[in-house]
Amino acid sequence: MENQFRDELVPAETPGLPERFFDRFVFNLHRTDAVVPSVLVGLGIYPPKDTVDGFAILCTETEQRNIRFGSLLSATDGRSAGPLRWSVLEPMKTWHLALGPNPTGLEFDVTWRARTPAWFGEVAVTNQDGTSSSFEHLFQSGLYDGTLSIDGVPQVVAGWYGQRDRSRGVRTMSGGQGLHIWYQAQFADRSIGFLLVENREGGRLLLEGAVMHTDGELDTIVDVRHDLSFDDSLDLRSGTVEVTTKAGPVYLIxxxxxxxxxxxxxxxxxxxxxxxxxxxxxxxxxYRLDGSVSPRTLDSSLTDKLAAFSWNGTPGIGIFEFALTRSPSYTYRPTLA
Structure with a gap:
């Protein structure tokens, strides 16, 4: 299914694109044995609007530093925007990413190489307001090599984990959702990744994903149940997820x-x-990580938490992305007894 997805961003001059069309990539970068530093970087283009925007986030033990940048798409060379440069060296296998000087003090020059096959799907959702979202979507686990520096202190990046997300199409997720999870648990020989969306009554709107093995096996996920612990600020603290695959294995993580x-x-x-x-x-x-900002207080509750995982005694690490609606009509409901 990988071959159905064009990994490079679409050319800016592509004709006939819908007005709300986007093409976006997001990468995260972290050690295999520690939850700091955590780095996220992403970029999206919107050719009908002649717009490009991107971001970089650095999380340390005490703070989160953010930059957001944008420009006219026609004013860029299609390979850079703001302090970020990128190139697809080999589609579905190798990307190069570089972040130049910027106010966060974070800089890097790294190469991402796939360590698993990609899961690919097409997401189609009808929103509560009647608009539709239809977009191609993939995620894939890889390893980074290169260099990274924080406040001028260099580090060698050698075999760090990184999950990437690519999406393209029309997306307007508005209203009706209760729980959103984008889950990427990294273990030495596999990556367990899925997208789960539930409505405010706890019903399932969407489940897509797979267990992506480093030997090339791709095992579709057919069911997910969860028992999660959130604090009063809607921040995830801990939890258990049960993942069932088409081939039969059940992962309790x-x-x-x-x-x-x-x-x-x-x-x-x-x-x-x-x-x-x-x-x-x-x-x-x-953002100071002292409780002064939280998923409850910001204009989005979406959080890409770098979490430590454990499955059958095996340690793992990766991104647990989550969002709870702040509607007073919603109460989180565990589905794992």
Whole structure:
């Protein structure tokens, strides 16, 4: 199924695209044995709007540093925007990413190489307001090599984990959702990844994903149940997820999500992506990870928490992305007894 997806961003001059069309990539970068630092970087283009925007997020033990940048798509070379440069060296296998000087103090020059096959799907959802979302979507686990520096202190990146997400199409998820999970648990020989969306009554709107093995096996996920612990600020603290695959295996995975940060409002989530900005626009801010900001207080509750996982005594690490609606009509309901 990988061959059905064009890995490169679509050419800016592509004719006939819908007005709300987007093409986006997101990468995360972290060690295989520690929850700090956690790095997320992403970029999207919107050719009918002549717009490009991106972000970078750095999470340390005490704070989250954010930059958001944008420009006219026609003012870029199609391979860079703001401080970010990228190139697809081999589709579905190798990308190069570089983040130049910027106010966060984070810089890197890394190469991402796939370590598993990609899961690919087409997401189609009818929203509560009657609009439709239809977009291609893939995620894939890889390893990074290169260099990274924080506040001028260099580090060698050798075999760090990184999950990537590619999506393309028309997406307007508005109203009706209760729980959103994008789950990427990384273990030495496999990556367990899925997208789960439930409505405010706990009914399932969407489940897509697979267990992606480093030997090339791709085992579709057919069921997910969960028992998660959230605090009063709607932040995930811990929990257990049960994943059942088409081939039969059942994975019971616990997680420690006590690390702070990765509040995706810092990356422009919350309705800001695709908005027209002036040429070479850049914003910078810092969230103290002391409870002063949270999924409850920002303009988006979406959080990409770097979590520690455990499955059958085997340690893992990866991104547990979640969002709870802040509607007073919703109460989280575990589905794992």
């Amino acid at each position: 616990s997680c420690d999500a006590s690390a702070g940060g990765a509040l995706m409002a810092g990356g422009g989530y919350g309705g800001h992506h695709g908005r027209a900005v002036e040429r070479d626009h850049l914003e910078y801010d810092v």
